Amino acid sequence: MEHTRIKELLKSEDFGKEVIVKGWVRTFRNNQFIAINDGSTINNIQAVIDFDNTSDAILKRITTGAAVRVKGNLVESMGKGQKVEIKATDVSIIGDSDPEKYPLQPKKHSLEFLREIAHLRFRTGTFNAIFKVRNALAFAVNKFFQERDFVYMHTPIITGSDAEGAGEMFRVTTLDLNNIPRTENGEIDFKEDFFGKSTNLTVSGQLEGELAALAFGNIYTFGPTFRAENSNTTRHLAEFWMIEPEMAFYELEDNMDLAEDLLKYVIRYALEQCPEEIEFLNNRLLEEEKSKPQNERSELNLIEKLNFVINNDFERVTYTEAIEILLRSKPNQKKQFKYLIENWGADLQSEHERFLVEKHFKKPVILTDYPREIKSFYMKQNPVDANGRQTVRAMDILFPGIGEMVGGSQREENLEKLITRMGEVGIPTEEMEWFLDTRRFGSVPHSGFGVGFERLVLFTTGMTNIRDVIPFPRTPNNAEF
């Protein structure tokens, strides 16, 4: 490899040294100054052309998007905002880019337009910054758990179980849709399908994670999960990555501590590893908000918001306390909520969560002990309280601008209670004997949670549409590239 990456060159002080750089032209000004980017950093290096030794034929081919090789000497830059530049002695074209056809022009493109050319948007500063932050967050997730001796488990993507109950599922099949095999009774004969039964894409690795936690103690998953829901919102994807730790002997408080530690750790890591990228995104957001009326702008800028989260305790509130706050709240009293809170037991809507997080507490909030009826069958049941209310040891972490970042709970470890609850909500136990075995043989208190990774990236980058923080988003009617 004869060339040096631009990230290294921009940090170098070896003035006079001969270097070779390879990258793509971002701009070419005055037939003299090439801004070159090789993806290693959001910053470009400037190469100054040696007129006498560069042919017109080459000059014409230095166009936005073209790949070039530049040899020259590293010199101190006279320009603003850059320490070094290259005094070029030799420029050659590696790959041309027809400026009439290249969709990325040296001007601001809308995020909507860039979504349509997602295969090229990585070549912009904004998306370079977003995916560098995403990369840092992903590594931080693994680093956090490895430092705590958690075992990374790859739970299955294709699942024969449809009892996870977390949402609509995608079918996985090799049956010929033009010639579906039938049993004698005329039903679809899934025995002929690849796995000999009906299979789907997983909505969560939790149940398999529990199996592993009750052997290894502490485990985590980090992999893709799927929801076949027709949600065309800025916060939903049909395919997204989820982090799901599961811990034996953890009770709800331990679970909340771990989740809070994780979120602070990974955001701090991104701030440390990607200071330039986050500053770039901070400025992008300030610029974007300039077009908004004053009262709709954020009180804190992106960097202030990230620092606020890592330096302050999350607010821990029970569902029951939250309902009291909401009942007394101005938007409820003045009937400004679309869904008015009328009594205990109501499911919280996005508007209520936002009120609690953004208006009332002004910080991340951990809501606990939800009514049993609005939560999943596997959550540990609290004793019925003096008012006859039945809650479960759930905990959701709500973030400003994002809503639910984490959903988790202590799990019901009592076999009888679990079977009874499954019966009540209509989950057949026969298909779940493997799951019930964890409560049958050496059952212990345990807990876990799931973090939507793209929501974490959304928060940390200050972006507002989840389609901009995953390389190739999958949403209803969209599976391009």
Add this chain to the structure above:
Amino acid sequence: MEHTRIKELLKSEDFGKEVIVKGWVRTFRNNQFIAINDGSTINNIQAVIDFDNTSDAILKRITTGAAVRVKGNLVESMGKGQKVEIKATDVSIIGDSDPEKYPLQPKKHSLEFLREIAHLRFRTGTFNAIFKVRNALAFAVNKFFQERDFVYMHTPIITGSDAEGAGEMFRVTTLDLNNIPRTENGEIDFKEDFFGKSTNLTVSGQLEGELAALAFGNIYTFGPTFRAENSNTTRHLAEFWMIEPEMAFYELEDNMDLAEDLLKYVIRYALEQCPEEIEFLNNRLLEEEKSKPQNERSELNLIEKLNFVINNDFERVTYTEAIEILLRSKPNQKKQFKYLIENWGADLQSEHERFLVEKHFKKPVILTDYPREIKSFYMKQNPVDANGRQTVRAMDILFPGIGEMVGGSQREENLEKLITRMGEVGIPTEEMEWFLDTRRFGSVPHSGFGVGFERLVLFTTGMTNIRDVIPFPRTPNNAEF
């Protein structure tokens, strides 16, 4: 958290200290010695019961698989093979395990039996060791690439493209199989499907990885991939994890160097991080091989084999050289190969690869420059040689006992050559315009490869069936748990 994990306790020298341990009973001998494991290590801690203060009712419930809490003092152990044990002052049962029903008994179970109870096999020493090694390898993959400034990209799992050509695909759909919508022409109306078109599970993230590499320079994927092939072998899975780096400005030699460095790095990391686990697996393999005739046993034990790989250069050989070796080889001359090598152009079978790796070179081999006709359309074409032979800049890394561990190539960066080749092999370019754009706008030489993660785990653990190194294997007619 009141308890200490056993991994910590076994390293402790705080004799006399009062400790609490929580875990599962592996064995209970003489009504006095409990071997407890909490999954943090393959090793158990021994607790010695205080007879006078432990009721018969408790003693009866200390059975294999039961979860217990033991309080006591850490003391120096008199027994062999352990430094410390716990002189118990208080034992309580957290979760019972009926010894009549618990499938895991304190005896040796076959791997076949354990596969049927994959939800419980994590509780054995063998599977604890395997998944600790898998965990170490997975983290090492990320660490290796992060240290080299590669960007981790999550390429899509659901894909609308079926041109990857790497194998049979699984369909992903939300269509009602009992009522498939049809167009006026009677064809399946995929406009009604979730994504508005026909979609599949990805067989490789390479093509999307190339898009990212031509923006970021160096990227890698590490995620699940799928093959709907009816292969019931000890080396194939329908769902497996793959690592796919892709690098701009890398030529074939750089690509080979990176792949060799990666494999050595991650195996070295596993040896460093999991010495006890690998020693355990080493002994397991020695034990297993005792039942084989002398001439079928491995020349090197597991640890020697791993050290051999990390301390020696891989052999780099062209396909053409390999064919000459095979033509001259004893099994070819004596017609012992099932598929005899008769001339240049033959596709290599597993028996030929094994001969080269295990008999001829006795080390990992990198085979390069295969005939164009037996490789993928996207591989860079070499100039036609003096004999009129057309090869491509492919490289496969073959490992002893495993076969193909890595498959990669330099990519064809020339737009015209690529389009011509796609035409020859029948891949419609219209659906691949996004891919071709990388060659249209700033095309550069680039390379990449894929590593089958489970094959890496198989090699590093010395296991022989790939179903034993992934938590819940998916194979034809099997998607349990």
